[in-house]
Amino acid sequence: MEGERQQAFRAHLLARLEExxxxxxxxxGGKKVVELDQQSVGRLxxxxxxxxxxxxxxxxxxxxxxxxxxxAALARLDEGExxxxxxxxxxxxxxxxxxEPAVALCMSCARG
Structure with missing residues (x-):
């Protein structure tokens, strides 16, 4: 794969990491412990x-x-794989x- 396409894939993968x-x-905030005090919060x-x-x-x-x-895909890019x-x-x-740039398997192997 040529270097220009690899750089485009790298940029896409890095942008997705930021997202x-x-x-x-x-x-x-949504993962915080839920209070069990029914006086402050109703059951529902x-x-x-x-x-x-x-x-x-x-x-x-x-x-x-x-x-x-x-x-893992970025590591494969670095290793030339x-x-x-x-x-x-x-x-x-x-x-x-x-x-999906992070895909690691061809269609044959993905299907099993």
Whole structure:
């Protein structure tokens, strides 16, 4: 893969990392411990807060997983292995990389 396309992929991956960091910063408030004092918060409000907390925690886990995939893709870029399947070594289709630059598997290996 030519250097110019690699730099474009790198820029895209780094920009996505910044977006994930910003999303994590915004989501921190939603992960706070929910008060169990029914005097200050009604039962239904507390249940709603618990559900919101669980959703914020799940979103945080998804951001962390995506961050790991992006960092692995950046490492592959540094090692000159970007664009090749990590299982079989075949080249990953350009359209697949354009859609998701952090992808590590070709379609054949992804399907199993």
């Amino acid at each position: 994930l960091a910003a999303g994590e910063a915004l989501g921190r 409000s507390r249940m709603d807060a618990l559900q919101s907390q669980a959703m914020a925690q799940a979103a945080s886990r998804m951001r962390l997983a995506e961050e790991r995939r992006i960092r 970007f664009g090749f399947c990590t299982d079989c070594g075949e080249e990953i289709a350009a359209a697949r990389l354009e859609q």
